[in-house]
Amino acid sequence: MTRSLYPPSCRELFCAFLELGAISFGGPAIVAYMRQLVVERRAWLDDASFARGAALCQIVPGAISVQMAYYVGMQLRGMKGGCACCAGYVLAPFLFVLLLSVAYVKFRHVPASASVVRNLHLLVIALLAHAAYMFGRTSLRCPAQWALAIGSVCLFGAGLHPIAVIVCAGSIGYLIKKETHYPLLPEAFCARAYPRQWISIAGFAAGITLFFICLFVYHRQLFELGLLMCKIDLFAFGGGYTSVPLMVHEIVRVRNLLDIATLLDGIAIGQITPGPVALTATFIGYLLYGLPGAVVATVCVFLPSCIIIAVCLPSYERVLGHAGLQRIADGIVCSFVGLITWTTVLLGVQIQWSIAHLLWAGALLFGLLSGISVPLIVGAGVVGAIVMA
Numbered sequence: 001m002t003r004s005l006y007p008p009s010c011r012e013l014f015c016a017f018l019e020l021g022a023i024s025f026g027g028p029a030i031v032a033y034m035r036q037l038v039v040e041r042r043a044w045l046d047d048a049s050f051a052r053g054a055a056l057c058q059i060v061p062g063a064i065s066v067q068m069a070y071y072v073g074m075q076l077r078g079m080k081g082g083c084a085c086c087a088g089y090v091l092a093p094f095l096f097v098l099l100l101s102v103a104y105v106k107f108r109h110v111p112a113s114a115s116v117v118r119n120l121h122l123l124v125i126a127l128l129a130h131a132a133y134m135f136g137r138t139s140l141r142c143p144a145q146w147a148l149a150i151g152s153v154c155l156f157g158a159g160l161h162p163i164a165v166i167v168c169a170g171s172i173g174y175l176i177k178k179e180t181h182y183p184l185l186p187e188a189f190c191a192r193a194y195p196r197q198w199i200s201i202a203g204f205a206a207g208i209t210l211f212f213i214c215l216f217v218y219h220r221q222l223f224e225l226g227l228l229m230c231k232i233d234l235f236a237f238g239g240g241y242t243s244v245p246l247m248v249h250e251i252v253r254v255r256n257l258l259d260i261a262t263l264l265d266g267i268a269i270g271q272i273t274p275g276p277v278a279l280t281a282t283f284i285g286y287l288l289y290g291l292p293g294a295v296v297a298t299v300c301v302f303l304p305s306c307i308i309i310a311v312c313l314p315s316y317e318r319v320l321g322h323a324g325l326q327r328i329a330d331g332i333v334c335s336f337v338g339l340i341t342w343t344t345v346l347l348g349v350q351i352q353w354s355i356a357h358l359l360w361a362g363a364l365l366f367g368l369l370s371g372i373s374v375p376l377i378v379g380a381g382v383v384g385a386i387v388m389a
Contacts, residue, residue, distance in 0.1 A: 007044070007077060008042070008044060008077075008382075009077075009080055009083075010073075010077055010080050010084040011084075012244070013072075013077065013081055013084045013085050013088065013243065014084040014085070014087060014088035015088065016037060016042065016043075016088070017041050017069055017073075017084075017085045017086075017088035017089040018088035018091060018092055019092050019138065020033065020034060020037055020089060020094075021088060021090060021091065021108045021274060021275055022091040022092035022094045022274055023274060023374050023378060024065070024274050024275065024374070028277070030065040030275070031054060031057075031065055031068050031131075031133040031135065031336070032131040032132075032340070033066060033131065033134075034065065034068055034072070035047075035050050035054075035134075035135070035138070035282040036134070037255045038050060038072055044072070044076060045072065045075060045255065047138070049075065050072075051073070051139070051330075051333055053068055053071040053334075054076070054333055054336055054337075055066065055328075055330075055332040055333050055348060056071065056309070056312065056313070056336065057071060057306040057309070058166055058332050058333075058336055058339075059166065059332065060305055060308045060309065061233060061235060061236050061304070061305055061308070061322070061355070062102050062120050062233050062234075062236055062277040062278075062302065062304065062305020062306075062308070063233075063236070063243070063276040063277075063301075063302060063305065064276075064336075065089070065275075065276050066086060066089065066090065066276055066278075066302045066305070066306070067088050067089075067242035067306065068306050069082075069089040070082040070083075070085060070086050070306045070309050070310070071309055071313065072085055073085030073086065074309065074310065074313055079204060079310065080122070080367075082309075082310065084305065084375055086306060088301065089275070089290065089297065090275065090279075090302065091275055092274065092275070092281055093274045093275025093276070093279050094275070094279060094294075094298050096273040096274060096275070096295055097269055097270065097279045097280075097282040097283055098282055098286060098291075099273075100273065100283075101266075101269065101282065101283045101286040101287065101294070102271045102286070103286070103379070104265065104269065104283075105286075108265070109128040109280075110270065112389055115388075115389040116385050116386055117268055117269070117272060117385075118351075118382065119264075119357075119384065119385035119386075119388045119389055120272040120354075120382065120385045121268075121271070121272065121350075121351050122351070122357055122360055122361040122381065122384070122385070123272070123361075123364060123377075123381030123382070123384075123385065124271055124272060125344060125348050125351070126359055126364035126368060126377070126381070127368070127374070128343060128367055129339065129344050129389065130369060131340060132337065132340040132341045132344055132363060133369070134338055135336070135340060136149065136337045136340075136341075139333050139334065139336070139337055140334065140337060142176070144153065144176045145173075145176065145330065145334050148169055148172055148173065148331060148334040148335070148338075149334045149335070149337040149338045149341070150175075150338070151169075151172075151338070152165055152168075152334065152335040152337070152338025152352040153338040153341050153342050153345075155272075155337060155338075156169065156339060156342035157342060157345070162246050162368030165335050165338070165339075166332055166335055168335075169331040169332055169334055169335035169338075170328040170331045170332045171328075171331070172331055172337075173327050173328050173330045173331015173332065173334065174328050174331065175327075175328045176327055176330065176331065188295045197321075204307075204310070205289075205307070206304065207227075208307075209317055212226065212227075212290045215296065218247040219289075219292070220291060221289060222289060222293060222296050223289075224260060225285060225288065225289065225293060225296055225297055225300075226297070226299075226300040227300075228250060228255075228300075229241065229281050229285075229297050229301040230248060230300045230303060230304050231295075231299075232246045232250060232281075232301060233278075233300070233301050233302065233304045233305050234304045234305075235302065237280070241275070243278045243280075243281075243301070244267055244277065246278070247267075247280060248260070248263060251263055251284060251346075257284075257288060258284065258287065261321065262287070263280075263284070265353040266283035266284060267280050269283055270282075270283065274378075278301050278302070279301075281297040281298055281300075281301040282298045284297055285293065285298065356388065359387075360384055360388070364377055364380065364381055364384075367380070
């Protein structure tokens with residue numbers, strides 16, 4: 001594979017991730033499609049650097065796919081690149097969830113609508129299974145790594161907290177002896193030196209502070225919603241799917257802002273639309289405070305983890321040249337394969353399967369494995385969901 005000689009512009013990054021966000025389904029599995037775009041199609045980063053980013057994004061809390069978008073942008077164009085990638089990646093899914101939330105409010109009691117949503121779950125399962133295959137094919141290179149990924153699936157299934165699985169996987173990965181070297185990317189290619197990085201971070205932090213001050217003055221409930229979504233993001237270790245039980249706890253049990261049935265409908269919308277499942281926050285914000293609530297909830301549910309990535313990235317890159325830390329990172333990536341696989345199983349058992357459902361989901365998966373483009377499969381999945389409703 002030939003590497004690009006120059007990093008892309010912020011506009012190119014925004015457009016590429018806008019397209020990716022519009023066609024990528026499956027929560028953490030989206031990282032597999034992101035790797036296909038960044039490493040295989042565009043050759044903006046090499047496989048080693050992308051793997052290091054995947055390991056870092058598993059360690060810190062938040063939606064892994066959004067963090068990876070920010071990581072790629074930071075690698076290529078610094079703080080501006082990170083913001084461009086995140087904005088492009090989140091914009092289309094945000095609009096999809098927002099439009100479905102508006103439709104949900106108007107047509108929530110129509111039986112046919114509920115049936116279509118249930119049938120769309122088959123498309124999500126097919127996309128998740130395909131992404132698990134893609135990421136496992138590139139990340140699992142020896143029997144010990146395969147065993148580690150399978151063990152991670154078992155630990156997730158046993159109910160062990162995702163951060164505990166990550167710690168176990170990293171510890172076992174350290175014991176796997178193999179010749180692997182992750183060279184740092186050339187300074188001429190990646191804007192990782194950041195001679196003014198801390199100034200940029202300080203300016204970014206000042207802007208965020210001003211944003212919350214304005215919320216506090218303008219609308220106290222929006223301010224509290226923003227803080228709540230930041231809290232959920234900070235404690236959602238293991239990816240966007242771990243934000244779901246936190247939303248149930250905070251939104252339903254602690255604050256009683258929505259009932260459990262309504263929130264579960266929002267979670268379903270977050271699963272059947274492209275982008276991370278944490279965009280359920282858009283649904284929550286819209287139902288509570290309309291469009292301003294949707295915007296504030298969406299921004300704040302991703303904000304803290306992106307700040308953590310920006311602060312951690314330089315030191316992380318410098319120390320990762322250590323051989324032991326490389327093996328730890330490899331172990332963490334293996335647990336990521338396990339997380340995608342377990343997510344597929346977890347969502348699959350929630351579907352009331354019939355022979356027609358099995359055949360249709362199998363056909364969608366076969367199409368993906370045969371190389372048919374994701375947008376075509378998504379379109380077919382939507383048509384099939386409507387026909388079977």
